Each structure stands twice: as C-alpha cells, then as structure tokens.
Amino acid sequence: MVAVHTVEFYPEKDYGGAAVTSELNKVEHLALGTKYLSYHLGSGTKLLVWNHSNYYDQEQWVSDKSSLPAGKQCYKVLAGATRVIGFRFKDATGGAQKAYSLTLNIHDIGQVTLYSNESDQFAIAGTMPQDGPPVTTAVYVRDMRTGIYIVQGSIYFKWDSDRQKVVIADELNWPKQLKHEEDGNDDFTITLISKDP
Template sequence: MKEEDLKAVAFYRKHDFGGEPEYYNIGDDVTFWQGDDFNDKYLSLIVIKPAKVHCYQHSTGKGVHKVYAKGDYPSLDELEGLSKFLVIPDNAYWAIALRLIDETKSPVGRYQLTFVAHGLGKTAIESSHKDDSAKYAQLESTTSDNEITCALYVRDMQTGAYVITGSIHLHFDSTHGVISVDDINVAEESTFHLEPHLVDNTKFDLIMSEKHAS
C-alpha cells in the first residue's frame, strides 16, 4: 500500500505541489515555531481524504485562519506563512487538545483527569510533568456551537478519591480559529488548584498545583 493511501493530507514546500510531499493524518495537531525548519515553509496542500485542515498564520494569537476541505490547493499564499495546522474529521467543526500537568511532585500517572462535554465527547488523561513529552488528548467538536461548558474531575488513582471537581467554559473564535477559556470553576472542597495555560491556539495545559493558604 502506498503511503499516500494511509494519509489524509500532503503539504509541499513549493507552489503547485513542487518537491516531495510531507504527509499528515487526521488527529495531527502540529505547531511550528520561529526559526525551525518548518515555520512558513509549506506553500501548497492536497487534502487527500474527507477532512478539514485548520491552517494558521500564527501559532498563538489572532491572525489569518483558513479551513481547507478535500481538494487541491496549489498556493497557500493567503495565509501569509503557515505556523500551525490541525487535521480533523470532515464531520467535526473544531478541536481542542489537553494535558494534565501535575506540579504537586507526585509520580507521573498518579492522577487522572476526566473531561466531558456535549458535542466534544469524553476523554481520560493521565497526569504528566511539565518537562514530560506526554501527548495531548484531542477532542473534536461535532456541534457548530462555539460556546461549550465542560465538566471535569481529577481522580487519585491510588486512593480512588476525587481531588478536583469542577467545570470549564470554552469559546471558539471561528474567525481566527482560536479557543479560549472564558471561565473555570473548581469546587471549594477540591484538594488542589487547577489553572488553564494556553500553549497555542488550540492546545491547553491544565496545571494542577497545591492550594496556597489564604
């Protein structure tokens, strides 16, 4: 089987599909940073399978944002440089990627975050450390709603106790493709503090830390 039969998307470093294709699949959420070998390097695109490719001029903040469906795109000049892209299923509208970062000095995997919302589904994420290479859990929105409230809870996998319960309200800016946290509510009786940290336009670290004495 040819590689292109397995992949959903092919980017090219020249206009009109010049050079060797570089393949990506549904679920890939790729961010380039200033000075690396990929930032602003992709100049044309073929979406091989039914999918949506969210492409961003900037990896953080507002900038040009375009969504490409199945088809051939000989020039990506309208982006004025590609710094981030996200490949999602054709029936999805947008996606968010999450990690649980544990700053309580507990072992990796001691805690598990469950994140659930209508239209986004449900996922369970093991805790990791800030310098860990743990992958992000991606959730795709199957509803066109740009405002979603999600329930979340964190469980201590050793004791079975829930150390955090709460909710988080997300907003998707469809013009710029940026997800923001409008509000996060953690129950007062929760053992730990939880704070969202924006990594790029669609990725968040939820940082769990000890509560400070008031």
C-alpha cells in the same frame, strides 16, 4: 458528487460498495478500518479521527482517502472551520507520573481520561465551531492511589473573535486546584497545582 457538509463512507477500498452518508457532528467509534475502508468528503467538511484507546493519537483529515491508514478507528464529522481543542495534563504537586487522572466528559465524543505527566502531546478535549456558542465540558481529577476525586467542575470554552482562537473562560467557576495555559492555537496545558478540596 458528495453533498456539502457530509461524508460518504465506503465498506471497501477505492470507494467500493454502497456509500453510507454521515452528516455534520456524526460520531462513530470503532468504524474506521473495519466498517469503512475509504471515503469522500463533501465541500466544507473535515474529519476528526482518533485511536479508540489513545486520544493523543488524533488527526484532522481534510481530503478524500481511497484507503484508510491503520491506527484510527473513530471519527467525528466537522465543518471545515470547526476547531479541535487539545489538552495535556501536568502535575505540579510533586506526585509520581500518572498519580492523577483528568477525566473529561466531551459532548458527542464521550469520556476521555488523561494521566498526569503522561505525555507532551495534546489529546482531544472538545470541538467548537468558529463564532459558535460557548462549549462546556465536565472535568474530574482523581487521585489514583486513594481513588478520591479531588477536583469536580466544569470547563467553559468560548471563541475569542479578536484573537481568532478558542479560549478558556476561567471566570466561570474554574476549579481552583487547576491552572491552564494556552499552548498554541486551541491547545492548553492543564496543571494540577493543589490537592486541597
């Protein structure tokens, strides 16, 4: 029996080999499909999994897997009620596709870089427990042609108990060059609206 809020990973398919236990908030990069080939979830637990080279390619796994599908190498162990925040990055200043990069420094997960108008999918922008404390993520926007950072700041996420979703607390030093729009539960479109510092 797997303990509550843990995951038991196995080095072989069909739960073969010695189990390795991971607890809440544990993150490992490049482990799924190589180091671990199957797992059992404890009660109240889910896995946020993603492709190491493509943060748009992410899923939440909520049941045991006797054989891991290809394409996801990284994971974070989450409580079942934890929300995964998603971003996509758009440019309204007239720049070419991928003219700007939006880099997020996400606690536990690391650095995630999105490019302007690159995708309509949502990439990982953070995680937040329901009713949890606010989460802060550093954000930088860079002009890829000049190499100059035109935005440096922080994004503050908080739980809105009335709406039962994550929201951006834009009153707290929101970068003036960016606007944000809610795009479904816990997903946001971030748009560059000015290149002026």
